[in-house]
Amino acid sequence: MHFLLEQYKVMVEFLGQALGGDYEVVLHDLSEGHNAIVAIANGGISGRGVGAPLTNMALRFLADREYERHDYKVGYRGVSRAKTELHSSTMFIKDEAGRLIGMLCVNFDPAHCVQAANAVLALCGLPGMSLQAGEDAGASAGTETFVGSVPDAVRSAIEEVTGATGVPASRLTMEEKIRIVDALNQGGLFYLKGAVSEVAAQLGSSEATVYRYLSKLKS
Template identity: 75%
Template sequence: MHIILEQYKTLVEFLGQALGSDYEVVLHDLSEGNNAIVAIANGHISGRSMGAPLTALALRFLADKEYEQHDYKVGYRGVSRKNGHLRSSTMFIKDEEGRVIGMLCINFDPSRGVQAANAVLSMCGLPPVSCPPAGEDEEGAAQSTEIFVSNIPDVVRGAIEEVTGRSGLPSSRLTMEEKIRIVEALQQAGLFHLKGAVSEVAAQLGSSEATIYRYLSKLKN
């Protein structure tokens, strides 16, 4: 772990206690290709723990080099393991040379506040509020939604489903052209920054690791 990240581990614990149990605070180590959680507070919100990988959206932040234009991203939508909506924010941690080495993320679960508000509204005979508010689920919102997973297979599976638009599609039904398009999309999403991603993609596409590396090499040319 980069020495700069060490001080953030204490910050994670502090923020978790100061903000309370409705706020998950997460530190990702991006140095040396680790891309894993190294500190987490209130992990019950997303169901993740130490060692969990980056989400597909976080990988996209890296692939798009968002950190070169912004020091942080605030207020995008997250989805918890209970399918509850979260308000998520990420700060990019950089070294002395401006290279991104970590991410400090805060995920707020508003469900308790919404329940309390609806209890009051019910007593007043008023309709309940939803979270997110009705009408906010526009088509573009899906592109900035972060779905939290706890292991690499889930990351790969989610990314493949996003590309194909189908869940549980047998690899035997994919053509070579489709597999190349999937690998290209996964590459653009930054998935191959994760250790073990190539072998997992190969397994889920029904291909060999050598084939996946060949696809990647072809895409670079």
């Protein structure tokens, strides 16, 4: 881990306690290709822990090189472990040369605020607000989803691409597999360690085949 990230590990613990249990604070280490969580506070909101991979949005920030245009992204949409909507933000951490070495993320779960508001609305005889995210939340390109492992990340990304869950690899044509690999590559999935072997396994292909698809897409 880059030495500059050590001070942010303390910040994660501090912010988690200062902001309270409705705020999940996460530090991702991107130095040396680690691309995983190294510190987390109030992780029950997303159900993740230390070692969990980058989210789909964090991978997209890498693929789009968002950090070169902005120092942070504020107020995008996430989905909690309980399938309620989160308000998420990310700060890009860079070294002295401007290279991205980490991301500090804050995910706010407004569930308790909504519950309190609904209690007031009920006293006034008015309909309450929903805590649940829409059914399409996990499939939306602008929504952050959280996974605890690389296999889960690959599975989630494939489902996002195909628009379906549990599609057997035997039902996919070579053209469909190439399109999936292309979409996963554009979404930054291959920044994760072990992603190539896991994509190969879930597509029923060899690692060499996945690398061949990637090479073909670059040509």
